[in-house]
Amino acid sequence: MKRVNFSSGGVWEPKIGYSRAVRVGQMIFVSGCTAADVNGKVVGDAYTQSRAALGTIRAALEGLGAGFHDVVRTRMYLRDIGDWEAVGRAHAEVFAGILPAATMLEVSRFIHPAMLVEIEVDAVLSETRVI
Numbered sequence: 001m002k003r004v005n006f007s008s009g010g011v012w013e014p015k016i017g018y019s020r021a022v023r024v025g026q027m028i029f030v031s032g033c034t035a036a037d038v039n040g041k042v043v044g045d046a047y048t049q050s051r052a053a054l055g056t057i058r059a060a061l062e063g064l065g066a067g068f069h070d071v072v073r074t075r076m077y078l079r080d081i082g083d084w085e086a087v088g089r090a091h092a093e094v095f096a097g098i099l100p101a102a103t104m105l106e107v108s109r110f111i112h113p114a115m116l117v118e119i120e121v122d123a124v125l126s127e128t129r130v131i
Helices: 012-016 046-063 081-095
Strands: 003-006 021-024 027-033 071-078 101-106 117-124
Touching: 021 046, 027 046, 046 071, 046 081, 046 117, 071 081, 081 101, 081 117
Parallel strands: 071 101
Antiparallel strands: 003 021, 021 027, 027 117, 071 117
């Protein structure tokens, strides 16, 4: 199967050595996304950061020929589980009609101290799409 890597141009991708997303056949795996911009700056509350992370996920999916409708699993990592409603609201705004399998859990910290949430997804293309 052909492998295609997608880069978002984020500051940590080359430093750590990873791709924002990888497509192998009909499967797409999107790395954990945060609200960090391409320079690594992070701002906003948990809801705002969740929406920004979902925007990065959208771009990665689209860059590999997919969309939110192809997502089958999400994982939401929160620095404070008390933010679950804000993060859940952002998630529901995107996935309410799709209803992927989902996990939400608290972690002790992220790579940047201002990060409150990180979201990753897995997708399976519902149709044969050539890349």
